[in-house]
Amino acid sequence: MSTPQTLDRTLLAIADPTRRAILQRLSSGEARVTEVAQPFSMSLNAISKHILVLERARLVKRRRVGREHFLSYRSEPLDTAAKWIDETRNFWASRLDTLEKLLREEDEAKR
Amino acid sequence: MSTPQTLDRTLLAIADPTRRAILQRLSSGEARVTEVAQPFSMSLNAISKHILVLERARLVKRRRVGREHFLSYRSEPLDTAAKWIDETRNFWASRLDTLEKLLREEDEAKR
DNA sequence: TTGACATTCAACCAAAAGGTTGAATATATT
């Protein structure tokens, strides 16, 4: 469920501004594909593809009702991504050479 | 400094497992390019390119001493990325329809 | 100065990403 590939897919999915915008659009609740596509200047098909990327990354769930597809946000992948990032950051924040790093950066700032 | 493009570059950079491994390697402190490349099965040139991607994303800083290039980790980009992710997550966590979502998911779990 | 070492540059390649257009499918509406 949380293989490294999943993390790859999550990060890749949110690395695109269009897809981040789609996720944010879904914050106001479920929306159909056409509704999601409406504000963008690119074709419906392009958005359809972006949605597929988000879906493969499990960031978006699809609920089919007749010919309409309702999309909604799923939180797990971002939780996992946040975990990786925070672990990495915390590790660094706690390293013994933090002081050394600070000094080195301060040193460089003087040039 | 923190344009959306920067966020794109950061997320794209850490979406690759090799590059995440490089960052983690740098947790044990500065390292030269060859040292960083050593554990990987791919060519030095490939790693050199990965480092360039990390550098363009400002995740890695390079300090040249003679023929040797010392690489070190920089924390700002991950801070920014974490901020975006956390904002998105917090927004969702606080949405009124959280209950509705939970119920819907519970409902699905029964199948 | 000759040779080894650390690193990048350049050219190339295959695969993936991100977009387009046009046709297909499935469902609603009249």
Next chain:
DNA sequence: AATATATTCAACCTTTTGGTTGAATGTCAA
């Protein structure tokens, strides 16, 4: 039954990505 709507599928194109190999550059060491 005919038409309109919602969405995807398929083919295509261009750019980017991630890798390769071989040559170039710059620095250290004999």
